[in-house]
Amino acid sequence: MTTCASRRKFNSQTFALMSGALFLPQSTLYAQTTKPVVKTVTRQPLSTVMADAARREQLFTLFERMRALPASHPSSYFFQAAIHWFPDFSDKDPGVQAIKAIFDADPKAKDALPYWDQCTHFGKGQPADFLVWHRAYVYHFEQSARHILGDPSFALPYWDYTSPQAGSRMLPDIFIGKQRQKEGKSISNSLFPTGGPDRTLKNKGDQLSLAAVNITDAFNAERYFAVAGVPGFGGAVGQGGAVSAIDNVPHGAVHGGVGGWMGSVDTAAFDPVFWFHHANIDRLWNMWLAAKNKYWGAMPDGWLDQAPFSFMAPDGTIVREKRSFYADQANLGYRYDSDPTLLPQPTLGQPAGKKPPNLKSIQQLPREIKGFFEKPAGPATSAVTLSSSARTDIRVPLAPLPPPPGSTAPGKRPMALESVKEKYNYVVLDISGIEKESGSAGNYDIYASLPGAVPPELGKASRVGYLTTFEAPRRRPNGAPGKEVHHRVDITAFVQKLSSDKKVNPSEIIFTFVRSVGTDASGKPLDQAEGGPVHLRSLAVKVLVGSTDEVI
Missing domain, CATH: 1.10.1280.10 (Di-copper center containing domain from catechol oxidase)
Incomplete structure (x- = not known):
């Protein structure tokens, strides 16, 4: 996908709009409010x-x-939508080509490129x-x-x-249907x-x-x-x-x-x-x-x-x-x-009130967490593909807490279980390198469980998070690297429950991803396969050790 930065290499000189308004040079306009x-x-x-x-x-x-209105008009729907982002036109997806057709119909549209692709995703x-x-x-x-x-x-x-x-x-x-009724007629x-x-x-x-x-x-x-x-x-x-x-x-x-x-x-x-x-x-x-x-x-x-x-x-x-x-x-x-x-x-530093905060005092907050020391709590998995229609179980390993220096004693319980005893510590599931096959790949419920003889039961008690793929980029041809998108799921509460049971000493946690879908008018789940699979480069459990001082 062409990046925002490369698109801004286009000449941003003034150009006329059909409405008669003009873009002024950026150097003069940025001073306006x-x-x-x-x-x-x-x-x-x-x-x-x-x-x-x-x-x-x-x-x-x-x-x-x-x-x-034409695409280059600042109040046109195309212009307003493109401020957020617009797709790589080399993508042959019919929807992308429909957007390209509107762009191509206006010779001045290319001059507006520096003003588009502005969103924070x-x-x-x-x-x-x-x-x-x-x-x-x-x-x-x-x-x-x-x-x-x-x-x-x-x-x-x-x-x-x-x-x-x-x-x-x-x-x-x-929002439903290409046509609507107005005064007894069917219109767009x-x-x-x-x-x-x-x-x-x-x-x-x-x-x-x-x-x-x-x-x-x-x-x-x-x-x-x-x-x-x-x-x-x-x-x-x-x-x-x-x-x-x-x-x-x-x-x-x-x-x-x-x-x-x-x-x-x-x-x-x-x-x-x-x-x-x-x-x-x-x-x-x-x-x-x-x-x-x-x-x-x-x-x-x-x-x-x-x-x-x-x-x-x-x-x-x-x-x-x-x-x-x-x-x-x-x-x-x-x-x-x-x-x-x-x-x-x-x-x-105080509960929400009617007066705006004194922003100058932010660094003087007592016991405010300034950052975290990040520690891996186990090795990362290899690449995984999430099914678009069935559950995907992923075994994520846990590493034992290392013995004291000079000791030959075997490692203790997993670091993740021991770390949650500290007040400012968190345990997270780190999901890296999220990519999707198509533009709309939906969402996934995430469940956590321990290894057992039978597949873990999925229920409210074991649900730990939710993965959305909206911001994930589409997978590039030949596996070429693209934009890096990752997600972290706070599993501290789940790990705290494990830690409280002294008999539990797991070497891994099973994370189950299930496509989350809506329902139709009858209550039947909508098609789960729509959108294709989602690819994850790796998953790993990490411990975040909270610090009230600056992290070096």
Whole structure:
């Protein structure tokens, strides 16, 4: 796949748009900032908007108008989607070629290449930028939508698949079918990804699995910023290829569960479902902020004052703001109907409260984990292929704790079991080199068990995690190395249970991967084979020894 960096070698001189607006040279535009927002709009559930005939029709109108614009127009649907990412056109997949056809139809499209491929996936940028960048992305999409509609009060709805209400996990009807009815006539459905591969959720009544929308792990995260191996709600700084708790589930899980273009980073934003999904992810961030006992964690000095993102305003000018601008929703002129009256902010050393944190004091937190010493708790496995239709059992070895220096005594129990007795230690399953055969390879439930005479029983008690393949790159021909994507599963609780039983002394743990799929209207599981297998370079159990001092 052509990388973002190589694409930016194209000449970024000004070029005219059909609307008459001009791109100004980057050197002059990066000094500009967005205009102050004076009105606050409320983003509501998509189900609420769908119940209002006029507002429902407005959504169809919006995407019809955006699709009618050429790819180089900053408010066109192609331009907005490509800001996220777009595929390698050498890929002969019919869906990819459909995107290429739109690109080829506009001679000016190649001039827009420097402004595309901006998202933080594929190990690009920092995992901790996931929420901030996507908030900015959806915000600027909403600005373009208001411009296209001529409606300054337009607010993007969110698809609340986490709601306990019946049908909330079903793909909303407006996204289903190439055609829709209007005034007794059958017309094209602008909310359907024409030219793309079939979604996994393609029929009325198809719905996501409960596991794909389970926000428990994400909301259990106390810190926004991760430290090595422990995801955090928002992610880590400097751990390219890793994902945060919310980035994994529900974000990546919903992408993989919907399938089609939504199932892969390079095509996801070309499916209109994308925007309503990400509005909900942004809303969940607000919900986490409003919860008790939430912390920033180890925020790097000056992180909020940096301005690494650039976006395109409807008039063609480039906008670059600091992270702090996007992190403070008050600057953006919107709220969610589920927001509290006064949204708390995560604090540095105290539970969440009404006052914003004093960012200068981050390095003086008492007993704050600054990092981890990483120790292998056993050798890594060889390459493994996960089945798309059946369970895959993988035996991951454990190494015994070495004897004291100079001792000839045999090793003690596995290091992993002994290490969890320490307060700041974690044990993780490290999954490296994740690749998929096709664009949408779905999700996997991960179970852990000990070796036995019969295959381990799978149940809630043995479930340790979830693997989403949304951010995994497609396998390259001839096994050529591609982007590095890895995933870590916190198995500390599972290992602690083993450690408490003195009779248990395993030499390995069996990790079972089972394709996680939604159901159709009758409750029958959807086709598990869709998307093809997933390849893993290796798996290994590792111990992360927490340190309250800087790790050398």
